[in-house]
């Protein structure tokens with residue numbers, strides 16, 4: 378494809394994952410001109426980029442899919458937690474039903490968007506020179522669009538294969554007979570390790586902080602069983618909106634110390650065996666607020682994990698006696714055979730807290746103790762400039778020419794977790810100050826997509842061309858987001874939840890922790906009050 382000018386559009390969506398296709402579907406319904414620019418070569422967003430070995434969603438189906446009936450009525454999954462390949466097939470199914478691709482320009486990475494206050498339009502440019510002048514700019518870039526590679530000394534000298542997991546080659550990598558190092562044990566590292574441990578010649582895991590991984594309890598799903606339950610799907614999707622994290626589970630309406638130790642034990646066993654995020658989300662309602670309760674939750678987890686590990690040293694590194702941070706304050710992930718991998722003779726675990734990476738050499742990794750770990754492949758599972766990075770990496774300039782990166786340099790300001798002052802007609806989904814990291818993606822995206830669509834419809838009906846959040850409104854939203862978070866234990870962990878995984882990034886809660894129902898209510902309330910906290914106006918004629 379050659380560069381082209383899309384001219385004036387009513388809306389331009391950036392990103393072709395869940396958010397982008399949902400937005401496209403809704404905006405088409407308004408009968409307006411809308412296109413999607415997607416940096417990747419196909420649909421899927423996160424599932425297009427993250428094709429590393431073992432990549433899989435930690436949310437269960439059918440809550441992890443769009444609630445559009447045309448899509449779910451004849452789609453079935455093979456597993457409760459599908460892998461990236463099946464998720465990609467789902468996106469092809471979405472295209473076969475909704476014909477989304479015809480309005481998506483792939484291989485089109487948006488590099489800049491400047492607001493033109495004389496026309497109330499965005500001047501958008503992509504890397505290949507493609508341009509568009511949409512009224513509305515809708516960023517559906519997700520929360521993990523900008524990967525983070527730590528500045529390891531000597532990384533560029535490595536002669537083997539090294540990739541960040543989010544930039545994994547689409548054609549895959551041959552691991553047969555290879556010595557592999559995995560740096561990082563977040564959700565990604567855990568998936569890579571449990572996948573590669575059993576098949577590679579040698580695996581070196583370099584862990585800085587242990588992940589409090591909980592059993593996924595993966596299940597095979599059959600077609601007939603799913604089809605039979607389809608009558609319940611509208612209710613399942615409606616109930617998603619009534620749960621704290623947008624799934625099919627609720628916190629238990631009792632405090633940890635309200636019940637006896639025996640009762641707690643039975644309750645823990647029960648929620649543990651359900652798999653998924655039950656052990657966090659369905660736990661006692663004060664589990665993430667009360668430090669002593671949290672310690673009890675940790676201890677049960679620790680003891681279950683230790684039972685699965687043969688080596689006492691590995692037990693202490695992976696499931697320490699004292700937790701480095703409260704349970705759940707940093708994102709735990711779901712695992713299948715993760716801990717058993719460490720019982721294998723071909724797997725070596727290095728505790729970077731005691732023995733950090735000194736440098737990467739042409740043939741491997743040199744640790745602080747002077748040992749050179751010879752490897753053929755390095756998997757960089759080192760995470761993302763999460764939540765804000767996908768937005769701030771684009772040169773987005775608002776009314777006064779300030780970039781979004783400059784605006785958020787010392788702290789994030791948003792209103793309703795979808796807009797920000799000085800950047801009119803710009804909306805973002807599944808980004809900062811929304812339930813993002815604490816929610817099931819499709820649930821959060823649908824609430825926001827519905828809200829943005831209603832807002833654009835309202836503007837078109839009234840002949841308005843500009844909507845902009847006020848500074849006071851975003852100050853209030855920010856205060857509320859930070860206050861809600863301060864009631865829990867989240868600030869006690871170094872985590873991508875609060876930006877502390879990226880050197881120099883301000884450390885503050887980036888997500889709305891108040892839960893899906895409250896978020897939904899607050900956003901609806903602003904709209905119902907005539908878009909309270911926003912200034913709406915019509916374009917000024919150019920000669921004024």
Ligand code: NA7
Nearest residue numbers: 527560561562563564565566585586708758759760761873
């Ligand atoms: P995460 O959860 O941010 O994990 C990144 C991992 O990389 C984590 O274990 C980090 O250790 C480690 N890391 C980062 N920098 C370094 C350096 N300099 N040295 C050693 N180790 C390092 O990213 P994921 O991709 O796993 O998951 C992101 C989310 O995507 C996930 O939660 C899902 O929601 C989907 P640390 O913990 O900081 O000590």
